[in-house]
Amino acid sequence: MxxxxxxxxxxxxxxxxxxxxxxxxxxxxxxxxxxxxxxxxxxxxxxxxxxxxxxxxxxxxxxxxxxxxxxxxxxxxxxxxxxxxxxxxxxxxxxxxxxxxxxxxxxxxxxxxxxxxxxxxxxxxxxxxxxxxxxxxxxxxxxxxxxxxxxxxSGSEALARHKAQVGDDIWVSHQIGDARLALGSLRLEWPLSTEEFNVVSARMHAPTPRVELSQKLLGIAHAAIDISDGLLGDLSHILLQSKVSAEVLIDQVPGSDVLNSKSLELQRLCKLSGGDDYELCFTASTEKSAAINNLSKELGLALTKIGKITSSSTQLITLIDGDGHPLPPNLSAQYLKSFDHFK
Amino acid sequence: MxxxxxxxxxxxxxxxxxxxxxxxxxxxxxxxxxxxxxxxxxxxxxxxxxxxxxxxxxxxxxxxxxxxxxxxxxxxxxxxxxxxxxxxxxxxxxxxxxxxxxxxxxxxxxxxxxxxxxxxxxxxxxxxxxxxxxxxxxxxxxxxxxxxxxxxxSGSEALARHKAQVGDDIWVSHQIGDARLALGSLRLEWPLSTEEFNVVSARMHAPTPRVELSQKLLGIAHAAIDISDGLLGDLSHILLQSKVSAEVLIDQVPGSDVLNSKSLELQRLCKLSGGDDYELCFTASTEKSAAINNLSKELGLALTKIGKITSSSTQLITLIDGDGHPLPPNLSAQYLKSFDHFK
CATH class of the missing domain: 3.30.1330.10 (PurM-like, N-terminal domain)
Structure with missing residues (x-):
C-alpha cells in the first residue's frame, strides 16, 4: 500500500x-x-x-x-x-x-x-x-x-443585548433573507432557477461573520446581535433585554436582487422570519448615522437603517409597511412567531 | 391545566x-x-x-x-x-x-x-x-x-503531560478498574452479583473529579493525567510528551475489594486497559513521597506508587508482575493496545 x-x-x-x-x-x-x-x-x-x-x-x-x-x-x-x-x-x-x-x-x-x-x-x-x-x-x-x-x-464597550436605548436607529448589515430563500427551495416551498439557487445558497452555506464591522462599531453602536434565527426573533432578544420596543420598516430591510425579484409576501417572509444569514443587527443613536454611513463606504459593506427603538409598550415590535402603515394584526402575528428549535 | x-x-x-x-x-x-x-x-x-x-x-x-x-x-x-x-x-x-x-x-x-x-x-x-x-x-x-x-x-506550576522526569515515581489516586468491571458486566463479558454491580457501577456512573487533590499536588507533582481511556493508554500520553519510558508494577495498581476478589487476569484487564475511572495518574520525584503520603492522610484518599519513569527506550512501557518479572511480550502487548474510539 x-x-x-x-x-x-x-x-x-x-x-x-x-x-x-x-x-x-x-x-x-x-x-x-x-x-x-x-x-x-x-x-x-x-x-x-x-x-x-x-x-x-x-x-x-x-x-x-x-x-x-x-x-x-x-x-x-x-x-x-x-x-x-x-x-x-x-x-x-x-x-x-x-x-x-x-x-x-x-x-x-x-x-x-x-x-x-x-x-x-x-x-x-x-x-x-x-x-x-x-x-x-x-x-x-x-x-x-x-x-x-x-x-x-472591553466589557464596557461590548455590544451587549441590553444596551439599546430609546430613540436608537436599528441597522442591519448587507442583505437579509437569502439563506431562507435557499432553504425554502430545498424544502420545495417555492421554486428557484438553478442560477438563482446557486447565488442565494452560497449565503446559506458560507456565511460571512461580520468580525471586521463589529470591531469598528465599538464606540458607535449600543446593542447588537447576529441574525441566526430570524431578524424579528433575534431583534426581540435585544428589545427584551433592553426593556424597550421597536418599530421596524419591513420593506426597508435590504434583500439581494434575487430576493427582491420575488413577491412582496415572500420577501417579507424571508427577511423577517428567515434565519441563517449571520448578518449583524445593531442599534445606534441617530447622531452616529454619518459615522455609520462612512463605515459602510470604508468597508464596502451596505449598512441600512430599518427602524427605531421606542419606549417599552405591550407590542414588542410594530411592523410598518412601505406606505408607513402598521401591518394588520393577523399578518403581523404571522411574522412575529418566535423561532423554537423544538417546534 | x-x-x-x-x-x-x-x-x-x-x-x-x-x-x-x-x-x-x-x-x-x-x-x-x-x-x-x-x-x-x-x-x-x-x-x-x-x-x-x-x-x-x-x-x-x-x-x-x-x-x-x-x-x-x-x-x-x-x-x-x-x-x-x-x-x-x-x-x-x-x-x-x-x-x-x-x-x-x-x-x-x-x-x-x-x-x-x-x-x-x-x-x-x-x-x-x-x-x-x-x-x-x-x-x-x-x-x-x-x-x-x-x-x-499558573502555567509554570500546571501539571502538564510533558513534565515527567526520569526517576519520578508514578502514582495513582484511589482505586482503578471498577468502571471497566461494571461495563463488562453490562456487556455480559463476565457476571457480577447484584450487590457487586451496585458497588462498582457507582464508579462508572458518578466519577469523582479529583479537583481538591490536584490543587494540593501543585509544587509536588510534575506531570498528571486523568484516567479516562485506560491507565496504560493515558500514561503513554505522559511518556510520549515527556520523551521518557516507564516501568509499571501492574499488581501494585490498587483495586476495590470487589475487583480484588476476581481472578488476577480480570484484575489486570480492568486496571490496565479499563477507562472511565477518572482517577489521577501523576509523577513526582521520590523525595516527595513523604509529602504525598501526608496528603493522602489529609484528604482521606489513597495515593499509591505503581511504577517509575525511566529514560526513553524502544519499549514505552514495561509491565512488571508481582514477582518482579517483566510480563511475557504477548501478554504485555494485549494490555498495551491503545484505546481508539473508532476501533
Missing part, C-alpha cells in the same frame, strides 16, 4: 488534519501557552491583557447537528467554514476580537477525505481571522459539531 | 432549569461580567488575575454521545453529574481551579422531567466546585452533550 492509501487510525488523522495545523497557528499567538495535546489548553491572561489591552474574555458555544443545521452529505469544506463562521458571528455580535476556539466533533466513521475537506474549510476561515484551534475532542456518533470560541473585548 | 402540566417551550425550559440557576451561581463570581443570555459570556481578565493570582486560563472540551459514552435511558441525574465530572477531571489533570463552564446539548425531544433531573445532577456538582454555567446552546438532535470547562492555574 502506498502511504496515502494506508488506513489511518483516529489519532493519526487528528494529528494530520488538526493538531499539526493548530500548532502551526499558535506561532503567532504568544498568549496561548499550551494548545492541543494536553488535558487543557492554557491562555496567559497577563500576556493577553498586555498585548491586546482588552480586559474581558468573550466566550460563545454552538452545536450543529446533521439533518437539523445542515443536510446529510453537506459539502465538508463548506461545513467546516460554517461551523466556525456561526461562532465567529457570535463574537462579532459582541464586538469581540477572535482569540481561539475549541472543537468537539462526533462522526459516524473516520473518512480521511471528508476530514481533510472539513479541516480545510475550518482552518481557511480560522486563519483569515487569526483564530487558532486550541483544544478539541473527537468521538464516534451521529455527525455533531460543537465549537466554543474565545475573543477579547 | 395546572401550571406544572402545561407544555413548556424550549425557551421556558431553558429559563427554568438552566438560565435562572446559572445566574444564581454568578452572584459569587464577580469576575464573570456576563453569563448566559447574550451572544457571548464575558470573563473579566483583570479581576480574575487579581482575585486568584493565577495567570493562566485552562480550557478543556469534551463530547459525550448516547450509546457511546452512556447507555440509552441513562439516569439523567447521574448523566448530568458525569458530563461535568469528566470535564472537571481534565482541569484536575492540570491542577487548575474551576472557574465556569459552557454546555451545548442536542436532545431528540424536550422532556421537563428529564431536563430537571439532568440539570440537578449538573448543578449539584457545579455548585460543589463553585463552577457556574456561563453559556450554552440547546438544539434538537440525537442526545449529545458537549461541555467546555474553564479553570485557572
Amino acid at each position: 502506498t502511504d496515502s492509501a494506508k488506513p489511518l487510525g483516529e489519532f493519526d488523522l487528528i494529528e494530520r488534519f488538526f493538531k499539526n495545523r493548530a500548532n502551526q497557528q499558535l506561532k503567532n499567538h504568544p498568549e496561548i501557552h499550551l494548545g492541543i495535546g494536553d488535558d487543557c489548553a492554557l491562555i496567559g491572561l497577563e500576556k493577553s491583557l498586555n498585548t491586546s489591552g482588552l480586559k474581558d474574555l468573550a466566550i460563545s458555544t454552538d452545536m450543529l447537528v446533521e439533518g437539523r443545521h445542515f443536510l446529510p452529505n453537506a459539502d465538508p469544506y463548506l461545513l467546516g467554514h460554517k461551523c466556525l463562521a456561526v461562532n465567529l458571528s457570535d463574537l462579532a455580535a459582541m464586538g469581540a476580537r477572535p482569540l481561539g476556539f475549541t472543537l468537539a466533533i462526533a462522526m459516524p466513521e473516520v473518512k480521511a477525505a471528508w476530514l481533510e475537506a472539513f479541516s480545510n474549510g475550518l482552518f481557511d476561515l480560522a486563519n483569515q481571522h487569526q483564530c487558532p484551534l486550541i483544544g478539541g475532542d473527537t468521538t464516534a456518533g451521529p455527525l455533531t459539531i460543537s465549537i466554543t470560541v474565545f475573543g477579547r473585548v | 395546572t401550571d406544572s402540566a402545561k407544555p413548556l417551550g424550549e425557551f421556558d425550559l431553558i429559563e427554568r432549569f438552566f438560565k435562572n440557576r446559572a445566574n444564581q451561581q454568578l452572584k459569587n463570581h464577580p469576575e464573570i461580567h456576563l453569563g448566559i443570555g447574550d451572544d457571548c459570556a464575558l470573563i473579566g481578565l483583570e479581576k480574575s488575575l487579581n482575585t486568584s493570582g493565577l495567570k493562566d486560563l485552562a480550557i478543556s472540551t469534551d463530547m459525550l454521545v448516547e450509546g457511546r459514552h452512556f447507555l440509552p435511558n441513562a439516569d439523567p441525574y447521574l448523566l448530568g453529574h458525569k458530563c461535568l465530572a469528566v470535564n472537571l477531571s481534565d482541569l484536575a489533570a492540570m491542577g487548575a481551579r474551576p472557574l465556569g463552564f459552557t454546555l451545548a446539548i442536542a436532545m431528540p425531544e424536550v422532556k421537563a422531567a428529564w431536563l430537571e433531573a439532568f440539570s440537578n445532577g449538573l448543578f449539584d456538582l457545579a455548585n460543589q466546585h463553585q463552577c457556574p454555567l456561563i453559556g450554552g446552546d440547546t438544539t434538537a438532535g440525537p442526545l449529545t452533550i458537549s461541555i467546555t470547562v474553564f479553570g485557572r492555574v
Whole structure:
C-alpha cells in the first residue's frame, strides 16, 4: 500500500488534519501557552491583557447537528467554514476580537477525505481571522459539531443585548433573507432557477461573520446581535433585554436582487422570519448615522437603517409597511412567531 | 391545566432549569461580567488575575454521545453529574481551579422531567466546585452533550503531560478498574452479583473529579493525567510528551475489594486497559513521597506508587508482575493496545 492509501487510525488523522495545523497557528499567538495535546489548553491572561489591552474574555458555544443545521452529505469544506463562521458571528455580535476556539466533533466513521475537506474549510476561515484551534475532542456518533470560541473585548464597550436605548436607529448589515430563500427551495416551498439557487445558497452555506464591522462599531453602536434565527426573533432578544420596543420598516430591510425579484409576501417572509444569514443587527443613536454611513463606504459593506427603538409598550415590535402603515394584526402575528428549535 | 402540566417551550425550559440557576451561581463570581443570555459570556481578565493570582486560563472540551459514552435511558441525574465530572477531571489533570463552564446539548425531544433531573445532577456538582454555567446552546438532535470547562492555574506550576522526569515515581489516586468491571458486566463479558454491580457501577456512573487533590499536588507533582481511556493508554500520553519510558508494577495498581476478589487476569484487564475511572495518574520525584503520603492522610484518599519513569527506550512501557518479572511480550502487548474510539 502506498502511504496515502494506508488506513489511518483516529489519532493519526487528528494529528494530520488538526493538531499539526493548530500548532502551526499558535506561532503567532504568544498568549496561548499550551494548545492541543494536553488535558487543557492554557491562555496567559497577563500576556493577553498586555498585548491586546482588552480586559474581558468573550466566550460563545454552538452545536450543529446533521439533518437539523445542515443536510446529510453537506459539502465538508463548506461545513467546516460554517461551523466556525456561526461562532465567529457570535463574537462579532459582541464586538469581540477572535482569540481561539475549541472543537468537539462526533462522526459516524473516520473518512480521511471528508476530514481533510472539513479541516480545510475550518482552518481557511480560522486563519483569515487569526483564530487558532486550541483544544478539541473527537468521538464516534451521529455527525455533531460543537465549537466554543474565545475573543477579547472591553466589557464596557461590548455590544451587549441590553444596551439599546430609546430613540436608537436599528441597522442591519448587507442583505437579509437569502439563506431562507435557499432553504425554502430545498424544502420545495417555492421554486428557484438553478442560477438563482446557486447565488442565494452560497449565503446559506458560507456565511460571512461580520468580525471586521463589529470591531469598528465599538464606540458607535449600543446593542447588537447576529441574525441566526430570524431578524424579528433575534431583534426581540435585544428589545427584551433592553426593556424597550421597536418599530421596524419591513420593506426597508435590504434583500439581494434575487430576493427582491420575488413577491412582496415572500420577501417579507424571508427577511423577517428567515434565519441563517449571520448578518449583524445593531442599534445606534441617530447622531452616529454619518459615522455609520462612512463605515459602510470604508468597508464596502451596505449598512441600512430599518427602524427605531421606542419606549417599552405591550407590542414588542410594530411592523410598518412601505406606505408607513402598521401591518394588520393577523399578518403581523404571522411574522412575529418566535423561532423554537423544538417546534 | 395546572401550571406544572402545561407544555413548556424550549425557551421556558431553558429559563427554568438552566438560565435562572446559572445566574444564581454568578452572584459569587464577580469576575464573570456576563453569563448566559447574550451572544457571548464575558470573563473579566483583570479581576480574575487579581482575585486568584493565577495567570493562566485552562480550557478543556469534551463530547459525550448516547450509546457511546452512556447507555440509552441513562439516569439523567447521574448523566448530568458525569458530563461535568469528566470535564472537571481534565482541569484536575492540570491542577487548575474551576472557574465556569459552557454546555451545548442536542436532545431528540424536550422532556421537563428529564431536563430537571439532568440539570440537578449538573448543578449539584457545579455548585460543589463553585463552577457556574456561563453559556450554552440547546438544539434538537440525537442526545449529545458537549461541555467546555474553564479553570485557572499558573502555567509554570500546571501539571502538564510533558513534565515527567526520569526517576519520578508514578502514582495513582484511589482505586482503578471498577468502571471497566461494571461495563463488562453490562456487556455480559463476565457476571457480577447484584450487590457487586451496585458497588462498582457507582464508579462508572458518578466519577469523582479529583479537583481538591490536584490543587494540593501543585509544587509536588510534575506531570498528571486523568484516567479516562485506560491507565496504560493515558500514561503513554505522559511518556510520549515527556520523551521518557516507564516501568509499571501492574499488581501494585490498587483495586476495590470487589475487583480484588476476581481472578488476577480480570484484575489486570480492568486496571490496565479499563477507562472511565477518572482517577489521577501523576509523577513526582521520590523525595516527595513523604509529602504525598501526608496528603493522602489529609484528604482521606489513597495515593499509591505503581511504577517509575525511566529514560526513553524502544519499549514505552514495561509491565512488571508481582514477582518482579517483566510480563511475557504477548501478554504485555494485549494490555498495551491503545484505546481508539473508532476501533
